[in-house]
Amino acid sequence: EAQVTQNPRYLITVTGKKLTVTCSQNMNHEYMSWYRQDPGLGLRQIYYSMNVEVTDKGDVPEGYKVSRKEKRNFPLILESPSPNQTSLYFCASSFEGTGDYEQYFGPGTRLTVT
Amino acid sequence: KQEVTQIPAALSVPEGENLVLNCSFTDSAIYNLQWFRQDPGKGLTSLLLIQSSQREQTSGRLNASLDKSSGRSTLYIAASQPGDSATYLCARSLQGAQKLVFGQGTRLTINP
Numbered sequence: 001e002a003q004v005t006q007n008p009r010y011l012i013t014v015t016g017k018k019l020t021v022t023c024s025q026n027m028n029h030e031y032m033s034w035y036r037q038d039p040g041l042g043l044r045q046i047y048y049s050m051n052v053e054v055t056d057k058g059d060v061p062e063g064y065k066v067s068r069k070e071k072r073n074f075p076l077i078l079e080s081p082s083p084n085q086t087s088l089y090f091c092a093s094s095f096e097g098t099g100d101y102e103q104y105f106g107p108g109t110r111l112t113v114t
Numbered sequence: 115k116q117e118v119t120q121i122p123a124a125l126s127v128p129e130g131e132n133l134v135l136n137c138s139f140t141d142s143a144i145y146n147l148q149w150f151r152q153d154p155g156k157g158l159t160s161l162l163l164i165q166s167s168q169r170e171q172t173s174g175r176l177n178a179s180l181d182k183s184s185g186r187s188t189l190y191i192a193a194s195q196p197g198d199s200a201t202y203l204c205a206r207s208l209q210g211a212q213k214l215v216f217g218q219g220t221r222l223t224i225n226p
């Protein structure tokens with residue numbers, strides 16, 4: 001089944017403890033992104049990647065890191081999480097296909113930082 | 115600033131009605147516009163994608179239109195059903211389509 005998977009789905013952690021949220025897609029998509037969703041602010045892009053070893057900042061990259069060492073994986077790293085990073089995180093992938101770059105989203109990771 | 119606005123924020127209608135959800139955007143240099151559905155606590159499901167060269171797309175009871183000159187897109191839902199209850203999000207992308215900018219969504223409730 002074609003899908004985007006994220007792990008963990010739920011995570012509660014403490015301020016300053018490094019964490020990684022994994023994202024993997026099995027559709028051989030070139031493009032991958034991370035978004036966060038917050039009440040009243042909607043979905044905002046954190047980082048995106050156009051291919052292996054090619055990443056760029058989105059709208060809210062502060063406090064996050066990403067890497068793209070393999071085409072299928074795009075982990076999101078929080079080196080020193082803070083409470084303002086409590087949010088619902090989504091990974092997405094897309095490909096050029098017929099030129100439309102339709103985006104496919106993972107199920108989300110709900111992160112709480114205390 | 116490249117913004118996307120969805121009005122209304124919430125909508126409640128009886129089952130069977132036809133309805134229209136609105137999405138407006140400030141930048142006419144749009145690459146594509148995508149409509150998503152989000153159920154509570156769940157991820158986003160892509161419903162329809164309209165490329166900038168297209169004016170509308172249809173899937174079943176759903177029809178989405180795009181008017182770049184006025185900066186508007188609409189999602190038409192025919193013969194609404196309780197299972198259509200969800201939050202509907204529109205998102206537009208610029209050239210390269212790497213970055214989606216989302217609206218805040220319309221929370222739709224269909225009453226049996």
